[in-house]
Amino acid sequence: MTTSGSGVAIGDDLPQLVIESVDAEKMKTMAALLRDPNPIHLDPAVVDALGMGTKVVNQGPNNMAYVVNMLTAWAGGPGRLTKLRVRFLANVFAGDRLVAGGTVTGIDGDRVTCDVWLARNGTEPVLAGTAVVHRD
Amino acid sequence: MAIVALETLESLVGQPFPGGTFTVEPYQNWLTNDVVLAPQRDDDLAHPMYCYYAALAGMGISLDELFALAHATADDGVMFGEAEIELVAPMRVGVTYTVRGTFTSVVRKEGKKAGVFDIVAFALELVDPTGAVAGISTNSFVFPRRNE
Numbered sequence: 001m002t003t004s005g006s007g008v009a010i011g012d013d014l015p016q017l018v019i020e021s022v023d024a025e026k027m028k029t030m031a032a033l034l035r036d037p038n039p040i041h042l043d044p045a046v047v048d049a050l051g052m053g054t055k056v057v058n059q060g061p062n063n064m065a066y067v068v069n070m071l072t073a074w075a076g077g078p079g080r081l082t083k084l085r086v087r088f089l090a091n092v093f094a095g096d097r098l099v100a101g102g103t104v105t106g107i108d109g110d111r112v113t114c115d116v117w118l119a120r121n122g123t124e125p126v127l128a129g130t131a132v133v134h135r136d
Numbered sequence: 137m138a139i140v141a142l143e144t145l146e147s148l149v150g151q152p153f154p155g156g157t158f159t160v161e162p163y164q165n166w167l168t169n170d171v172v173l174a175p176q177r178d179d180d181l182a183h184p185m186y187c188y189y190a191a192l193a194g195m196g197i198s199l200d201e202l203f204a205l206a207h208a209t210a211d212d213g214v215m216f217g218e219a220e221i222e223l224v225a226p227m228r229v230g231v232t233y234t235v236r237g238t239f240t241s242v243v244r245k246e247g248k249k250a251g252v253f254d255i256v257a258f259a260l261e262l263v264d265p266t267g268a269v270a271g272i273s274t275n276s277f278v279f280p281r282r283n284e
Binding site for chain 1: 164167168170171172173174177181182183184185188189192193198199200210215216217218219220221222223226227274
């Protein structure tokens with residue numbers, strides 16, 4: 001099948017989600033939630049000492065979550081996501097502008113398979129993967 | 137970190153995690169939505185990333201302990217490899233999930249720039265109070281090794 005009942009077709013681009021500026025303060029909240037002691041999410045001096053730059057590094061799962069948000073906004077809510085598999089390609093830093101997007105690659109009834117990505121400034125890939133959502 | 141005998145690492149495959157339980161508390165879900173810029177909701181649907189968060193929080197060992205099993209520490213430049221969440225059912229706020237899982241694979245590779253590195257993968261299931269698997273979180277970490 002190349003087109004779903006709701007008019008989704010293979011090759012369709014998913015509506016993009018833009019994160020205008022990754023917030024260092026939110027990394028601190030997530031570090032507390034996850035009990036993640038890694039200082040690269042908290043202290044720019046540590047990042048600098050490691051030769052990774054001067055801005056704190058976003059948690060990888062946060063980057064994955066932006067893609068989840070893009071998918072669930074399109075599919076109709078958090079209950080529509082069935083599977084997401086991603087590869088982490090590069091670090092995301094405080095202040096980065098990110099764009100999440102994807103392309104429909106397969107349709108089986110209401111089950112839609114997509115290639116997904118997250119890119120810095122819309123062009124530099126930081127995460128890539130595949131997803132399955134249910135969409136009426 | 138020094139190169140570890142591959143046979144030593146491969147002995148991890150099939151080794152179970154201690155496991156545990158995790159309940160998505162309403163404040164945790166609210167804060168998570170706030171952090172990752174997801175809309176807040178009036179129903180009990182948790183952010184789908186709780187398939188990952190709950191699995192790692194309930195696996196029964198810390199990340200530092202997991203790294204130690206792979207003969208590494210967080211200071212060794214351990215990196216995320218891949219992550220997969222499979223939601224058999226939506227994650228729900230207030231539900232207590234039992235977490236169980238095992239190490240699933242160890243692969244050694246060598247790159248021109250990266251040198252020797254090991255990819256250690258594990259899978260964790262989230263079991264709801266009825267005994268049904270609600271989600272599966274599969275992850276791999278990359279452990280750079282260096283010759284000494």
